[in-house]
Amino acid sequence: MKSNELFRASGIMALGTILSRITGFIRGILIVAVLGTALLADTYNVANTMPNILYNLLVGGALTAIFIPQLVRSFAHDDGGDGFASRLITTISLILLVLVAVGIYFAPALVRLYAPEFFTPGFEAEKEISIAFTRYCLPQIFFLGLFTMLGQVANARGSFGPLMWAPIANNIVGILLFGGFLVLSPGTTTETITPLQIQILGWGTTLSVVVQAFVLVPVVKRLGVKLRPQWGLAGLGKSFGLAGWTLLYVLISQLGYLVTVNVATTAAVRSAQEGIVRGVGYTPYTYAYFVMLLPYSIITISIITAILPHLSRLALADNRGEVRTQLIRAVKLVGVVTIPSAVAFLFFGPLITEVIFIGIPIEDSRYIGYVLAALSFGLVAFSINLILIRGFNAFEDTRTQVISIFIINLISVGLSYLFLNLLKTQWITIGLGAAFSISYLFGLLVTLSLLKKHTGKIRVMDFLGQHLRLLAASVAVMAPLFALTQYITWVGVELTAIARAGELAIVMVMGFFGYLIAGKAAGVQEISMLRHLRDSVVRPSKDAE
Numbered sequence: 236m237k238s239n240e241l242f243r244a245s246g247i248m249a250l251g252t253i254l255s256r257i258t259g260f261i262r263g264i265l266i267v268a269v270l271g272t273a274l275l276a277d278t279y280n281v282a283n284t285m286p287n288i289l290y291n292l293l294v295g296g297a298l299t300a301i302f303i304p305q306l307v308r309s310f311a312h313d314d315g316g317d318g319f320a321s322r323l324i325t326t327i328s329l330i331l332l333v334l335v336a337v338g339i340y341f342a343p344a345l346v347r348l349y350a351p352e353f354f355t356p357g358f359e360a361e362k363e364i365s366i367a368f369t370r371y372c373l374p375q376i377f378f379l380g381l382f383t384m385l386g387q388v389a390n391a392r393g394s395f396g397p398l399m400w401a402p403i404a405n406n407i408v409g410i411l412l413f414g415g416f417l418v419l420s421p422g423t424t425t426e427t428i429t430p431l432q433i434q435i436l437g438w439g440t441t442l443s444v445v446v447q448a449f450v451l452v453p454v455v456k457r458l459g460v461k462l463r464p465q466w467g468l469a470g471l472g473k474s475f476g477l478a479g480w481t482l483l484y485v486l487i488s489q490l491g492y493l494v495t496v497n498v499a500t501t502a503a504v505r506s507a508q509e510g511i512v513r514g515v516g517y518t519p520y521t522y523a524y525f526v527m528l529l530p531y532s533i534i535t536i537s538i539i540t541a542i543l544p545h546l547s548r549l550a551l552a553d554n555r556g557e558v559r560t561q562l563i564r565a566v567k568l569v570g571v572v573t574i575p576s577a578v579a580f581l582f583f584g585p586l587i588t589e590v591i592f593i594g595i596p597i598e599d600s601r602y603i604g605y606v607l608a609a610l611s612f613g614l615v616a617f618s619i620n621l622i623l624i625r626g627f628n629a630f631e632d633t634r635t636q637v638i639s640i641f642i643i644n645l646i647s648v649g650l651s652y653l654f655l656n657l658l659k660t661q662w663i664t665i666g667l668g669a670a671f672s673i674s675y676l677f678g679l680l681v682t683l684s685l686l687k688k689h690t691g692k693i694r695v696m697d698f699l700g701q702h703l704r705l706l707a708a709s710v711a712v713m714a715p716l717f718a719l720t721q722y723i724t725w726v727g728v729e730l731t732a733i734a735r736a737g738e739l740a741i742v743m744v745m746g747f748f749g750y751l752i753a754g755k756a757a758g759v760q761e762i763s764m765l766r767h768l769r770d771s772v773v774r775p776s777k778d779a780e
Contacts, residue, residue: 255399256529258406260591263522265413268594272514272522272603274361275425277503280521281350281496282368283440286375288349288489289338290331324384331380335373342369349496350517352504360425364433371437378441378448385451389458401450408443412436484637491644495520495667498651502663514599515661523606523668526587530576531618549629558629559690565622566698570705571762573618575750578709580611582717583742590739593732602661609668615702616675623682623693630689639685643678647671701759708753716742 270276338345346365347354353362382401412435416423420432496517503516549558580587585604592600620639627636647670654666683693720738723730730738754762 255402255406256532258403258410259525262406262409262413263525264592264594265410265417267518267522267592269413269417269420269423270518271424271595272518272599273512273516274358274503274507275364275423275428276514276518277350277500277516278353278361278365278425279368279436280518281346281500282365282437283372284496284521285338285345285349285369286372286379286444288492289334289345289373290376290379320388324381324388327380327384328377331377335376338373338376339370342366342373345369349493350500351497352501355504358504358507364425364428367430367433368437371434372441375441375444378444382444382448382451385448385455389451389454401447404450405443405447408446409440412439412443484633484640487637487640487644491647494648494651495671498655498667499664501655502660505660505663509660511661513596513602513661515602515664517664519599519603519606520664520667522592523584523588523603523610526591526603526607527580527610527614530572531614531621555690558626559693562622562626562686562690563693563697566619567701569618569622570615570698570702571754571759573615574702574705575709575713575746577611577614578706578713579743579746580607580614582713583720583739584608584611586720586735586739586742590732590736602664605665606668609665610671612669613672613675616672616679619698620675620679620682623679623686626686626690632689635685635688636682639678639682642681643674646677647674650674704757704759705754708750708757708759712749712753713742713746716746 266279267276270279343366346362346369350365352358353365386401416432416436423432499517499520501516503514503518506513506515549561583604584607585601588604588607589597589600592603620643624636624639627633650670650673651667654670655663658666680695683695686693720742723738751762
């Protein structure tokens with residue numbers, strides 16, 4: 236893939252992701268305004284996260300990792316790959332429908348698994364609400380699968396943008412749902428929420444995923460892909476064989492996340508028992524993680540999505556040296572955005588979340604910022620690791636990467652339980668953010684070591700120099716701005732919500748332009764990527780449509 240094609244494809248996807256994240260922010264703000272950040276929010280977020288967990292655990296990871304390379308190879312079939320795609324979509328759809336039925340039946344067991352503290356005496360309301368939310372949200376599994384499968388078909392045919400734009404429809408439905416709920420039923424708590432309100436929020440959330448999936452149907456039709464129900468497993472043996480290791484990879488990852496949810500909900504219940512009214516459980520972690528993923532989503536996912544089909548073709552041609560070159564290049568490009576973002580989250584995490592999450596006590600929004608600051612250390616390593624994993628996928632090696640994710644989650648789980656037992660209740664969720672960061676920093680070294688069997692040795696030094704220059708440029712610009720904001724706090728100036736928003740806007744504008752100047756002065760050539768992405772958004776090519 237030529238540089239300008241990659242920039243253009245990444246640019247149109249980045250624009251879609253930016254708009255998706257903006258609408259997602261609005262939706263998240265409304266959810267926090269409706270449910271708060273304490274136990275009621277945890278019952279909803281645990282339930283709404285469960286479809287994603289189960290979907291990724293059993294199907295999603297396999298589709299993402301394997302579908303595109305296999306589709307690219309199926310283009311050589313007489314029917315252009317339509318039969319292969321039809322059989323795979325039919326088979327996966329049946330699996331997902333069975334999974335939904337089983338999940339709804341065993342909803343109480345699922346809630347006990349992910350949030351066992353809700354079954355503590357005195358928290359019966361939280362348990363019942365969480366079970367109800369789970370049953371209303373679990374049908375999302377089927378439509379998440381449909382969305383992923385249709386999106387991967389479009390990607391394999393060179394249409395990258397729609398997969399990034401479809402979530403906007405999801406967010407719009409969510410904005411209407413929670414915006415209307417906020418107007419008609421403000422001040423809802425676990426004691427006052429009614430069964431009808433639970434149904435409205437649960438089924439409404441599922442409806443947003445339904446809309447997201449069906450947005451892609453006309454896109455696939457326009458590409459000329461002829462999908463139809465096609466029974467049987469002919470031609471799918473290799474795909475399911477590869478999926479076995481991918482499922483193990485996802486299983487390990489989700490078991491690690493299970494521990495995160497367990498520890499976070501334990502912190503929430505403990506805080507309630509200790510009389511702490513501030514939300515310090517799973518919800519603050521969820522929204523801090525959501526904010527952290529913004530730069531990752533805008534640039535990392537865009538570049539990964541654009542580059543994976545190209546990597547698959549290079550691997551098929553056994554051009555290992557070029558795969559290595561493309562991976563290093565992608566790491567450097569991603570660093571241009573993720574490194575300053577990580578520094579900004581570290582310095583200004585509480586200020587960012589105070590501005591974003593309005594309608595809740597400032598102590599609650601500030602706490603989310605502390606979790607965000609803890610997560611910031613791992614943003615760069617997390618992004619690099621995801622890029623390198625695509626190198627394994629291009630060579631259809633779903634086995635070796637299991638070692639990497641196992642070590643990452645082993646470290647994360649160990650640290651999570653350590654922090655649960657050592658830290659005070661109000662600091663446990665911040666400790667979970669630190670556990671995430673530390674685990675991916677160590678895991679990056681493991682992934683680099685494992686990938687050399689396919690691409691030759693990729694050394695940290697291949698991109699460390701550029702990353703250090705970006706880090707120095709970011710700190711040089713943002714440290715004085717941080718000192719200024721701290722001085723304002725130190726002298727006791729109480730800022731209104733509008734004044735805090737203005738303060739953040741000034742910091743962002745000065746930080747952005749200062750970073751561009753400092754980065755160019757440091758000799759980082761990839762800084763020009765920002766201009767290319769801007770031009771690509773204004774003048775996207777047909778390749779990105």
